[in-house]
Amino acid sequence: VRSWSPARAGRVNASHRACLIARFGFIYAQERLDAETLLRAFICDMETVQRIIYIAAVESFRAAKMAFWKLKISVKETLALDHVGPETLEVAALDYIARHKDLYDVCQSVQEVVCSMNTNPKIPCPPDVDFFLIRALIQKLCCLAFSMQTLIPPLDIAIGVDGELFNRTMYYRSCDSDFTASFVAYHVWPALMENGAVIVKGEVVTKK
Numbered sequence: 001v002r003s004w005s006p007a008r009a010g011r012v013n014a015s016h017r018a019c020l021i022a023r024f025g026f027i028y029a030q031e032r033l034d035a036e037t038l039l040r041a042f043i044c045d046m047e048t049v050q051r052i053i054y055i056a057a058v059e060s061f062r063a064a065k066m067a068f069w070k071l072k073i074s075v076k077e078t079l080a081l082d083h084v085g086p087e088t089l090e091v092a093a094l095d096y097i098a099r100h101k102d103l104y105d106v107c108q109s110v111q112e113v114v115c116s117m118n119t120n121p122k123i124p125c126p127p128d129v130d131f132f133l134i135r136a137l138i139q140k141l142c143c144l145a146f147s148m149q150t151l152i153p154p155l156d157i158a159i160g161v162d163g164e165l166f167n168r169t170m171y172y173r174s175c176d177s178d179f180t181a182s183f184v185a186y187h188v189w190p191a192l193m194e195n196g197a198v199i200v201k202g203e204v205v206t207k208k
Helices: 006-040 046-079 089-099 106-118 131-148
Strands: 171-173 184-189 192-194 197-200 202-206
Touching: 006 046, 006 131, 006 197, 046 089, 046 106, 046 131, 046 184, 106 131
Parallel strands: 171 202
Antiparallel strands: 184 202, 192 197
């Protein structure tokens, strides 16, 4: 029987957190670019490609968080029937979900993301482009976002708005930005947040 202690739980949470943050960075550095390459075969405009990938990231986190919320309710109801121990029911549920990630139907989330993107008015995309083309990226983002919800506190992304004031503590400027501009033209990648603090900067394009 595994013993439970606040110190051990803290160490496990810190280690898991570090791995997830590193994974977020790898997706940005490599798998995002792979998705760009796939889309560029059908879309010549780089801005459109980058907007699509940013929206895919935002929608992936949204879908995964909703799936996690529903699953957590179900798990808590089940565990509450015979829950005993020093940890709270909430912590027990998070620990259970973290150890049973196969409960997450990621394929359902991928379908939800693609459907949402198909009806998103911010994507000026040719009708013959199938967003399932980048399902590998979407699936990895969904799995990552889902796992981030098992942390205490959870990690999440900042949702940007076109035209917002550029925040250098939250974003890097893309190399093709106007570095004298004060406003964000569009977002390339979201910032990773924890309790309102920036953990990993995102990327934006600024233009006058």
